[in-house]
Amino acid sequence: MSRFGPQGPRRRYAASPPRSLWRKLLDYGLAILLLGLLILVAARLDRFETRKEQGTAIVNDGDSITLGAERIRMRGIDAPEYQQTCQKAGADYPCGKLARQSLVRLIAGRPVSCSGWQRDRYGRLLGDCKAGDTDLNRSQVQAGWAVAFGDFETEEAVARVAKVGIWAGTFEEPRDWRDGHHDAPVERKHGMLASFGDALREFIRFW
Known part of the structure; x- marks a missing residue:
């Protein structure tokens, strides 16, 4: 073998x-x-x-409120600045003030709750806000008094076709208006890329 x-x-x-x-x-x-x-x-x-704030809201403009001691910038949207004007039928009108009035109407005196974890360049909490069952971020875009700023692109497209709010005339993008009237860094959109960047910066800051 x-x-x-x-x-x-x-x-x-x-x-x-x-x-x-x-x-x-x-x-x-x-x-x-x-x-x-x-x-x-x-x-x-x-x-x-995630931070959660709730209470009676002080409406600062069309996309920012104050709840108690917390200043909140509504995430994913960008409304005309309070002093900004837009154009319709050949004339200027105070679209910034109307955007604020729209948010006041949406809140309708109800308590507001906001949640979020990121902060903008001014230290304001980037929040998703509700008054009762009303999603304030989404509703401002649907009403045409804010543009999509990293979210709510579908709602913006519908408002644009319907020509509601600022879409009834012509306007300068709020971010561009700020850049031309304030000496401040350009604000980033509140999308997925910005969220990843914020998380990465937090870790780098720690190290």
Whole structure:
């Protein structure tokens, strides 16, 4: 009978050499480092905790309110600035003031609740706000008194076709109007890319 047997030549396996002391110390060190990183990341998750505010709203303009001591910029929309004017039928009209009036009507004296975790360049909470069952962010865009600013593009398209609010005439994008009237950095839209960037900056700031 062949010494290789019916299955062919037998394979021989050599025992693995024991790990050196330095290799063990390196493995332990890496495990401790990884555990430390996980603990530090967990400790910083408070920066991403969603804040919730509610109460009687003070309406500042068409996309910002104050609840108690918290200033809130409504996320995903951009309304004309309070002093901004737009054009309709060949004449200027105070679209910024009308945008604020629209938000006042939507709230209708009801308590407002807002939630969010990001903040804008002025330190205001970027919030999704409701008065009762009314989604204020969405409704301002639907009424034509705010444009999509990272969200609510479908609602903006419907308002544009219906020619409601500022879409009944011509206007300068609120962001462009601010850039021309205030010496301030350009505001980023509140979309997915901006959210990722904010999260990344929080981690970089920590390190």
